[in-house]
Amino acid sequence: MKRILVGIKRVVDFNVRIRVKPDGTGVVTDGVKMSVNPFDEIALEEALRIKERGGAAEVVVATVGPADCQQQLRSALAMGADRALHVQADGIIEPLVAARALLKLIEREQPFLVILGKQAIDDDNGQTGQVLAALWNRPQATYASKLELVGEGTARVTREVDAGLETLEVDLPAVITTDLRLNEPRYVKLPDIMKAKKKPLDTLTLAALGVEQRQQLKLVKFEPPLQRQKGVRVKDAAELVEQLKKKGLL
Amino acid sequence: MSAKILIVAEHDGTRLNVSTAKCVSCARAVAGAEITVVVCAAAAAPLAAQAAQIAGVARVLTVENPANAHALAAVLAPQLAALAAPFNLILGPSTTFGKDLMARIAGLLGAPQVSDIMALESATRFRRPIYAGNAILTVEADGAARVVGTVRMASFEAAGGGGAAAIEKAAVSAELPTHTRFISVSAAKSDRPDLQTAAKVISGGRALGSAEGFRILYSLADKIGAAVGASRAAVDAGFAPNEMQVGQTGKIIAPELYVAIGISGAIQHLTGIKDARTIVAINKDGEAPIFEVADFGLVGDLFQIIPEIEKLV
Ligand SMILES: Cc1cc2nc3c(=O)[nH]c(=O)nc-3n(C[C@H](O)[C@H](O)[C@H](O)COP(=O)(O)OP(=O)(O)OC[C@H]3O[C@@H](n4cnc5c(N)ncnc54)[C@H](O)[C@@H]3O)c2cc1C
Ligand SMILES: Nc1ncnc2c1ncn2[C@@H]1O[C@H](COP(=O)(O)O)[C@@H](O)[C@H]1O
Numbered sequence: 396m397k398r399i400l401v402g403i404k405r406v407v408d409f410n411v412r413i414r415v416k417p418d419g420t421g422v423v424t425d426g427v428k429m430s431v432n433p434f435d436e437i438a439l440e441e442a443l444r445i446k447e448r449g450g451a452a453e454v455v456v457a458t459v460g461p462a463d464c465q466q467q468l469r470s471a472l473a474m475g476a477d478r479a480l481h482v483q484a485d486g487i488i489e490p491l492v493a494a495r496a497l498l499k500l501i502e503r504e505q506p507f508l509v510i511l512g513k514q515a516i517d518d519d520n521g522q523t524g525q526v527l528a529a530l531w532n533r534p535q536a537t538y539a540s541k542l543e544l545v546g547e548g549t550a551r552v553t554r555e556v557d558a559g560l561e562t563l564e565v566d567l568p569a570v571i572t573t574d575l576r577l578n579e580p581r582y583v584k585l586p587d588i589m590k591a592k593k594k595p596l597d598t599l600t601l602a603a604l605g606v607e608q609r610q611q612l613k614l615v616k617f618e619p620p621l622q623r624q625k626g627v628r629v630k631d632a633a634e635l636v637e638q639l640k641k642k643g644l645l
Numbered sequence: 646m647s648a649k650i651l652i653v654a655e656h657d658g659t660r661l662n663v664s665t666a667k668c669v670s671c672a673r674a675v676a677g678a679e680i681t682v683v684v685c686a687a688a689a690a691p692l693a694a695q696a697a698q699i700a701g702v703a704r705v706l707t708v709e710n711p712a713n714a715h716a717l718a719a720v721l722a723p724q725l726a727a728l729a730a731p732f733n734l735i736l737g738p739s740t741t742f743g744k745d746l747m748a749r750i751a752g753l754l755g756a757p758q759v760s761d762i763m764a765l766e767s768a769t770r771f772r773r774p775i776y777a778g779n780a781i782l783t784v785e786a787d788g789a790a791r792v793v794g795t796v797r798m799a800s801f802e803a804a805g806g807g808g809a810a811a812i813e814k815a816a817v818s819a820e821l822p823t824h825t826r827f828i829s830v831s832a833a834k835s836d837r838p839d840l841q842t843a844a845k846v847i848s849g850g851r852a853l854g855s856a857e858g859f860r861i862l863y864s865l866a867d868k869i870g871a872a873v874g875a876s877r878a879a880v881d882a883g884f885a886p887n888e889m890q891v892g893q894t895g896k897i898i899a900p901e902l903y904v905a906i907g908i909s910g911a912i913q914h915l916t917g918i919k920d921a922r923t924i925v926a927i928n929k930d931g932e933a934p935i936f937e938v939a940d941f942g943l944v945g946d947l948f949q950i951i952p953e954i955e956k957l958v
Contacts (some may be wrong), residue, residue, distance in 0.1 A: 413779035422780050489757065519775050520760050522748035525718065529752025534719055534825040537745045540887065551828070556741040557896070559832040559888045566824040575894055576881065611757035615783040620774070620919070626940035632953035635925065635943050644902045644923055645869060645958050
């Protein structure tokens, strides 16, 4: 069956104002709204559109993390994914561990396309897709703003790079990571949330997949960023130009 | 034992990107570090000569291969992983080139990666922003044999010139995949300064209303020698091309002067300009969050104010 695998990460919602805990051990997450990483919603939307165009038969979403992550898998099922896989794991999951677990799922599910977000907006690592592609020894096309399947075995991907837009051709299977302009994710309708409750959600463990939960980077301390000094208001263009000239900026 | 650091050079085939000299600055924070720069290219000699001049570089390695004509991570990563063994730390820039490539190298090595290094406290201890810069995290690689890192460009000045490093050809035997092929890149050619290195940047937001509207920014920018940037809303609406986007998912910049025009100041935008020396905000809404970070704020209609400024400079 032609299948697409989409990675889903549970993160603090992008609208939440992040606060660092006073003891520096982390950021405040108690009672904070959690969501699907926005880039992963885009990944799922792209997979669903490919399926709706007849390019795939099934969309499977997967997450590696603690029990709470099932909420985000349910959201993904409500958006339209067919099935969800939850790899139960506690503690800090580094990109290498997430990628090793995703690779095990790839071996089981044999997707022709794997779509992840370009970065998770909590750790801002931006690594998992590339690490996965390396472990799998398959192509990667990161920061995708356009994805076209060409014939049976290849995809053409437009990537947002510093210079502008780059186009790559990759053989499938491949790993794609999404940029914001790839698409605009659909809204979930209430009946879909009800339907999602009946969709299959399988739980596995890292140990059962044969992946070691290993943390290579110790999180020493969290600090709030330096705050900028509040500045002054100027009354008009003339005063602004004068001030900037005084500072040697114009 | 002094740390051995390998820096992956970024270039366009003829010129070294300034990101390489910024990575060297980052690496020099480790006392006594032995710094090697590696240049992968189709024709590496002219690029290696530029890298050899960066102050603080001890050695330049070249890896020449016609397959290296375009920077494809899947092609470059196995060559770089093959060179990694003697090094404790392998650094590349946190640009789209480096972010794409370095994590693939980390994957091949099974090494941890530290993304967006803003300070290097030792060869194993780093500071980096998380949550779009709303928290700063110190991480320590515990006994990892090798660490891969990407260097946050806005946090480092480029290392100066005047060096004279030895240049060596590296012998790399790695099987290179053909499953990933470069087709094209569309880069709008512009005579304006480069957004990432410009001393002055003028950015426009949704308020500019159209690609036409951006013209008043280009006109002012040309008069003062500034680069032009844009908010995501402006890029999404098609007023400006994607390479102009400033922010969490665009470019992170640190100019001397940043002028935000008709930009509200969402946290994702502010992430990109935190290190600007002086921030100016022009917005008709006096309550816009951009004013909280602006050194100089001017409340008013940009379509009236910008032409006035242009006349005065
Ligand atoms: C995961 C994620 C990543 C993101 N990454 C980025 C990023 O990298 N960069 C980025 O910029 N955004 C990013 N965003 C989007 C961000 O949240 C905001 O939506 C965006 O920055 C808003 O752009 P804006 O300020 O141009 O538009 P608006 O928020 O609509 O602000 C327009 C401003 O113009 C002012 N205005 C209107 N008319 C005039 C006038 N005539 N004269 C003067 N002022 C006027 C208004 O008062 C208003 O403040 C991201 C969002 C998400 C979820
Ligand atoms: N624990 C995880 N479970 C599932 N997918 C993940 C996980 N961590 C990261 N990903 C995927 O990898 C992308 C990049 O994450 P990161 O490398 O952490 O920035 C995310 O947008 C997800 O698609």
